[in-house]
Amino acid sequence: MADTQTSTNSDSAANPFVQVPIEITISVGRARPTVKELLQLTQNTVLPLDKRIEDPVELYVGDKLIARGELEELEGDPQGRLAVRLTEVADLKSGL
Structure with a gap:
């Protein structure tokens, strides 16, 4: 355990960028409406996704999974x- 902590501390000292926060995007699914359907969207419209509730979500940094x-x-x-x-x-x- 001490080796991991020492390594993390030395990584931080050697590379200050490891402390920079990044944004992770969580993708729960995709919707593919037609342009006509897109133009008809209103409040309370249900937009079906290509995933089920029990399917895994995907985490991205930029476009990298x-x-x-x-x-x-x-x-x-x-x-x-x-x-x-x-x-x-x-x-x-x-x-x-």
């Missing part, structure tokens, strides 16, 4: 926010 996971409610959060439990993670050390 970095992981897959399952949606769940953030435990203990009074606002009922969503979270993702990762089930697969790409080898990110080789770069994005």
Whole structure:
């Protein structure tokens, strides 16, 4: 455990960019309406996705797939926010 901590600290000292926050986009599915259907969208329209509720979600940094996971409610959060439990993670050390 100490080796991992030392490595992380030395990585941070050697490369200050490891502390920069990044945005991860979670994709739950895609919709493919026609242009006509798109122009007819109104409040309360239901737009079907190409995924089922139990299908894994995909995590992206830019257009690079970095992981897959399952949606769940953030435990203990009074606002009922969503979270993702990762089930697969790409080898990110080789770069994005």
